[in-house]
Every structure is written in structure tokens, then in C-alpha cells.
Amino acid sequence: MDRVFHSVTLDKDKCKGCINCMKHCPTEAIRVREGKAKIITERCIDCGACIRICHNRAKKAICDDFEMINNFEYKVVLAPPSLYGQFLVDDINYILTALKNIGFDSVFEVSTAAEKVSHLTRESLNQLRACTDGPIISSACTAILRLIKVRFPDLCNSVLPITEPIHIAAQMAKDEAVRETRLPPEKIGIFFISPCPAKVTSCKSPVGGTKSLIDGVFSVNDVYVRLLAALKKVDVPEQLMRSGIVGINWAQSGGECAGLLTDNYIYADGMENVIKVLEEIEDGKLPDTEFVELSACPGGCVGGVLNVANPFVARSRISALRRYLPLMLNRGISDATNMFWEQNLQFETIFRLDENREEAMRKMRRLKAIESMLPGLDCGACGAPTCRALAEDIVCGNATIEECVFKTVTDKKNAEVMDDK
Amino acid sequence: MNETLKYVYEVDGSDFMSAGVASADVKKNLKMLGFSGDLIKKVSIAMYEGEINMVIHANGGIATVEVSDDCVSIVLADKGPGIEDIELAMSEGYSTAPDRIRALGFGAGMGLPNMKKYCDEFKIETELGVGTTVYMKVYNS
Numbered sequence: 296m297d298r299v300f301h302s303v304t305l306d307k308d309k310c311k312g313c314i315n316c317m318k319h320c321p322t323e324a325i326r327v328r329e330g331k332a333k334i335i336t337e338r339c340i341d342c343g344a345c346i347r348i349c350h351n352r353a354k355k356a357i358c359d360d361f362e363m364i365n366n367f368e369y370k371v372v373l374a375p376p377s378l379y380g381q382f383l384v385d386d387i388n389y390i391l392t393a394l395k396n397i398g399f400d401s402v403f404e405v406s407t408a409a410e411k412v413s414h415l416t417r418e419s420l421n422q423l424r425a426c427t428d429g430p431i432i433s434s435a436c437t438a439i440l441r442l443i444k445v446r447f448p449d450l451c452n453s454v455l456p457i458t459e460p461i462h463i464a465a466q467m468a469k470d471e472a473v474r475e476t477r478l479p480p481e482k483i484g485i486f487f488i489s490p491c492p493a494k495v496t497s498c499k500s501p502v503g504g505t506k507s508l509i510d511g512v513f514s515v516n517d518v519y520v521r522l523l524a525a526l527k528k529v530d531v532p533e534q535l536m537r538s539g540i541v542g543i544n545w546a547q548s549g550g551e552c553a554g555l556l557t558d559n560y561i562y563a564d565g566m567e568n569v570i571k572v573l574e575e576i577e578d579g580k581l582p583d584t585e586f587v588e589l590s591a592c593p594g595g596c597v598g599g600v601l602n603v604a605n606p607f608v609a610r611s612r613i614s615a616l617r618r619y620l621p622l623m624l625n626r627g628i629s630d631a632t633n634m635f636w637e638q639n640l641q642f643e644t645i646f647r648l649d650e651n652r653e654e655a656m657r658k659m660r661r662l663k664a665i666e667s668m669l670p671g672l673d674c675g676a677c678g679a680p681t682c683r684a685l686a687e688d689i690v691c692g693n694a695t696i697e698e699c700v701f702k703t704v705t706d707k708k709n710a711e712v713m714d715d716k
Numbered sequence: 717m718n719e720t721l722k723y724v725y726e727v728d729g730s731d732f733m734s735a736g737v738a739s740a741d742v743k744k745n746l747k748m749l750g751f752s753g754d755l756i757k758k759v760s761i762a763m764y765e766g767e768i769n770m771v772i773h774a775n776g777g778i779a780t781v782e783v784s785d786d787c788v789s790i791v792l793a794d795k796g797p798g799i800e801d802i803e804l805a806m807s808e809g810y811s812t813a814p815d816r817i818r819a820l821g822f823g824a825g826m827g828l829p830n831m832k833k834y835c836d837e838f839k840i841e842t843e844l845g846v847g848t849t850v851y852m853k854v855y856n857s
């Protein structure tokens with residue numbers, strides 16, 4: 296397992312033990328035990344669905360403390376294109392200038408790296424497709440990468456083996472800063488403002504053997520107020536923008552596809568939809584599709600759960616901002632070798648009942664027997680998301696059948712009937 | 717180990733939208749048992765096609781799946797109209813699916829040929845007016 300860090304966590308004091316998050320988790324990674332939600336770390340893909348659904352705001356993403364930027368002599372912030380939709384401005388340069396004014400020495404747009412990824416994908420798509428059946432799947436959404444790693448073993452080799460744009464941006468930003476300041480690299484801090492817990496996790500421990508150069512990561516929510524205040528004070532913005540429509544489009548679902556200049560693609564957003572598409576690919580039902588872009592969040596990264604603005608409002612703001620921009624400003628893939636992953640996605644077998652087949656079969660037999668004793672209501676009162684999940688927990692030694700309220704009640708009633716007789 | 721795991725599904729012929737549920741469940745179980753992606757793919761495609769055929773052409777039936785360490789066997793039994801000419805039905809492109817089914821993307825006449833292609837053993841027994849039973853086996857190589 297290449298994961299050492301994990302962003303989504305529970306605020307125990309705020310958790311009331313309702314079962315909302317458990318019911319909405321796409322990987323069944325949450326249980327409610329002793330009145331509090333509990334995250335099964337290995338299963339969590341940091342998609343943030345639980346943060347989105349929790350009315351008590353008890354689920355949160357662990358980020359860094361903003362003051363940590365002061366540990367570095369020169370500070371560079373990476374701005375994702377989804378950030379542009381958070382504010383009502385008529386020029387992206389306002390936002391980039393305001394970012395400098397809240398404490399950074401320079402800003403670097405992630406969209407510049409995204410344009411390079413678009414270019415490289417276009418160049419390598421045919422070659423990649425020749426090596427696998429079916430479409431190539433985007434590697435842009437970290438939550439989807441984690442999902443494939445735990446649930447779709449067969450698709451690990453169909454994922455575009457190109458590093459996520461933030462890490463390419465980090466490399467470009469660092470090189471540039473070293474060149475310009477002549478400071479030793481360790482004195483230069485690279486920071487990211489994240490729309491989602493998945494990207495926070497990616498900054499701390501990326502997939503694909505990539506090494507993260509990002510020193511600190513903050514949520515949009517964390518910097519929003521400061522940034523809004525700074526924005527109001529910008530009179531004449533500096534001209535800092537260096538990317539075009541292709542890069543900025545990555546903020547929303549379908550944007551990466553649009554940059555490929557082919558029609559033969561599919562894009563889907565929202566976990567439930569994404570899982571359906573992955574199932575189809577896995578069953579070989581999309582043999583002719585060239586590329587599939589999948590985003591965990593509804594609408595793509597503008598729908599990221601750490602954002603502040605309504606995703607639909609953000610999307611329309613971005614459409615307005617990109618009007619009259621050049622198509623793309625970053626090509627140059629001379630440094631392409633650094634953009635590919637060192638290794639393909641590695642499957643993690645956490646959903647297997649057992650590594651040993653014989654033992655797995657034995658557990659499956661028990662699971663079936665237990666499942667047939669449960670009422671099939673999927674009510675969640677036992678603290679597991681479905682009756683089947685409780686049965687799984689029982690055979691894996693993580694729960695007992697007494698946890699099922701209905702089973703316990705009916706057993707008791709039956710016992711009483713017996714007594715009466 | 718010779719003990720097998722047995723799953724029995726009633727495939728409802730009146731509810732077209734639930735077609736494919738049984739094969740999806742089998743796929744999930746095989747994944748949890750740690751079978752190879754290759755075997756899972758073969759089983760899911762073959763069973764899916766057979767399941768859909770029972771719904772479209774035979775008004776439903778019973779799917780029985782037995783899993784052992786070295787083999788997955790699938791038996792799809794229906795009490796539908798039967799198949800008049802098996803050889804013809806097995807040929808690529810032959811289909812009697814009505815238009816309303818074709819509108820949903822089925823009816824290419826590729827189901828039976830694909831089932832045969834993805835299975836290691838494949839057999840059909842059919843009798844007009846009585847029903848059809850398809851026997852399939854995929855070995856864990």
C-alpha cells in the first residue's frame with residue numbers, strides 16, 4: 296500500500312452517530328460504532344462524500360496550518376483552475392494578484408501543467424490504447440484513482456500513466472523559482488490550495504511512484520476569507536496568467552476531454568455515475584471509446600467539497616472568465632519523461648474476504664448463511680451500511696449478529712411465543 | 717477442496733430493468749474471493765448475455781452458479797418457447813429480438829456467439845414449447 300496519509304477524519308465531538316455518511320460512502324468505508332462514525336482507513340478514498348452529506352459538520356479534511364508558509368524563504372502557491380470560480384471577478388489576474396498579496400512571493404497556475412498533460416495525452420493516446428483493451432481512463436481525479444485501486448483490479452493498467460497536473464505544476468514552479476531566486480531548493484516552499492480532500496492526500500502521498508514537491512496544502516475554505524479581503528484591495532492586477540482555455544477547462548467535468556480534440560470520449564461525474572461507467576469498461580462494453588474522464592465530484596473539480604461557491608455558479612463564472620482567452624499557451628513536452636508515472640496503479644486487495652482462496656470460500660459460505668438470516672432491510676441501525684455489509688463484518692470478525700436490531704427483536708419474540716406454549 | 721459455493725437467482729422476465737442484476741452479484745462475489753480479472757470478465761460477460769436472453773426471449777428463468785476453486789459453472793434454465801434451430805441461433809448476427817428491444821441496444825445477434833467464445837465449456841439443450849437450458853463452464857487457469 297502506497298498510502299501513508301489520509302485526509303478525511305472525524306470530529307468526534309460533533310458526530311451525533313446518525314447514519315447519513317455511512318449510507319453515502321461509495322466504498323462502504325464507514326461504520327457507526329458506540330454512537331460515533333468510524334472510518335475504515337484502508338477503504339477510504341478521500342472523495343469527500345461524507346463531508347458533503349454531514350449536517351453536523353463532523354467530517355473534515357486535515358490540511359496544514361497556513362502560518363507554516365513562513366518556514367520558507369520564498370513561497371510559491373499553486374492555484375487550481377477551480378479556484379477561479381470561487382469569486383466574482385472579470386479577470387483571473389485579480390485572483391492571482393490577490394493570492395500574492397496574502398503572503399506568497401509568486402503564483403503558479405495548475406492549468407499551465409494541465410495544458411501540458413492535454414498535449415502529452417493527445418500525443419500518446421494511440422500508443423497507450425494499443426497496449427490495453429478499451430478506453431484509457433483519466434488520471435486527473437485522485438479519488439477516482441483510489442477507487443480504481445481498491446475496486447477495479449482489471450482497470451489499473453487502463454489508467455493514463457501521466458502524473459496529476461498539480462505535481463507537474465509543482466515541479467515546474469520549483470524549477471522556475473530556483474532559476475529566478477538562485478536560492479537553494481529547500482528554502483523554496485511550494486503550496487497548494489485544494490478543492491478536495493483527495494488532492495490533499497495526493498499532496499502528501501501521491502500515486503504512481505510520483506514524489507510530491509508540495510510542502511503545504513490548505514483548503515479553499517481555509518484561505519477564502521483572507522483571499523476575499525485581499526481581492527477587494529486589488530486596484531490594478533498584475534498580468535500573471537499564463538494558460539488558455541484548454542487548461543482552465545480542467546476545472547469542470549468534460550474539460551479534460553475537450554482538450555483532446557477527438558469526439559470519441561465519455562465523461563462522467565458524481566461517484567454513482569462514475570462507478571457505473573467503470574463497471575461497463577470492466578465488462579468490455581466500451582471497446583471503441585478512446586478516452587474516459589471521470590470526476591468524483593458532481594460537475595468536476597468546481598464541485599470539490601472544500602470549495603465555498605456553489606458548483607453551478609462557479610462553473611458559469613469560469614465560462615465567463617475564459618471567454619476571449621487564447622486556446623492554449625503551454626505545449627512544449629520536451630520534458631515529457633518526467634511527466635509519466637514510474638509505475639502503473641497498484642491494486643490493493645482490501646475488499647477480498649481472504650488472501651487464501653480456500654479461506655475466502657469458507658468465509659463466503661458463512662457470509663451467505665448469515666445474510667439469509669438477516670432481514671434485508673438495509674436499515675443501518677446495526678452500524679453497517681447494508682445487511683450484506685454486516686454479514687461481511689461478522690465473517691471478518693468485526694461485528695456480531697446481535698448488532699442486528701431486527702434479528703434480536705424477532706428472536707426475542709419467538710422465544711416468548713415458545714415460552715407461552 | 718471440492719466443496720462448492722452455490723448461488724441461485726430467480727431472473728424476473730417481467731422486469732426488464734432488473735436484467736443483469738444476477739451477473740453483477742456474481743461478479744462482486746468473485747472479486748471478493750480473489751479470482752483473476754480474466755476469469756471474472758469471462759464469467760460476467762457470458763452470464764450477462766445469458767441472463768438478458770432469458771429476459772428478452774424466454775420471459776425469465778433460474779440462474780444457478782456454482783463456484784469452486786478451479787471452475788465457475790453457470791446453468792441458465794428457462795421455460796420459454798425454446799430455440800427452433802440452434803445452429804442458426806448461434807450464428808453471429810442472427811436475432812429475433814423485437815424492435816422495442818433493439819431500441820435499447822440489444823438484438824445484434826451477438827449474445828450466444830459471445831457466450832460460447834468466453835466459456836471453456838458450452839452446451840444448449842432446448843425443446844420447442846418446453847424451454848431452454850444453457851450450461852456454461854469457465855475454468856480458473
Ligand SMILES: Nc1ncnc2c1ncn2[C@@H]1O[C@H](COP(=O)(O)OP(=O)(O)OP(=O)(O)O)[C@@H](O)[C@H]1O
Pocket residue numbers: 765769770772773774794796797798799805806810811812813821822823824825826827828829848
Ligand atoms: N433463452 C432463449 N429462449 C428462446 N430463444 C432464445 C434464447 N436465447 C436466444 N434465443 C434466440 O436466439 C437468437 C440469438 O440470440 P443472441 O443472444 O445471439 O442474440 P440476441 O439476443 O437476439 O441479440 P444480442 O444478444 O446481440 O442482444 C435470439 O434472437 C432468439 O431468437
Ligand code: SF4
Pocket residue numbers: 342435436437438439490491492493494590591592595596597598599600
Ligand atoms: S473531482 Fe476534482 S475536486 Fe473532486 S475529488 Fe476529484 S480531483 Fe478532487
Ligand SMILES: [Mg+2]
Pocket residue numbers: 765768769823826827828
Ligand atoms: Mg442475446
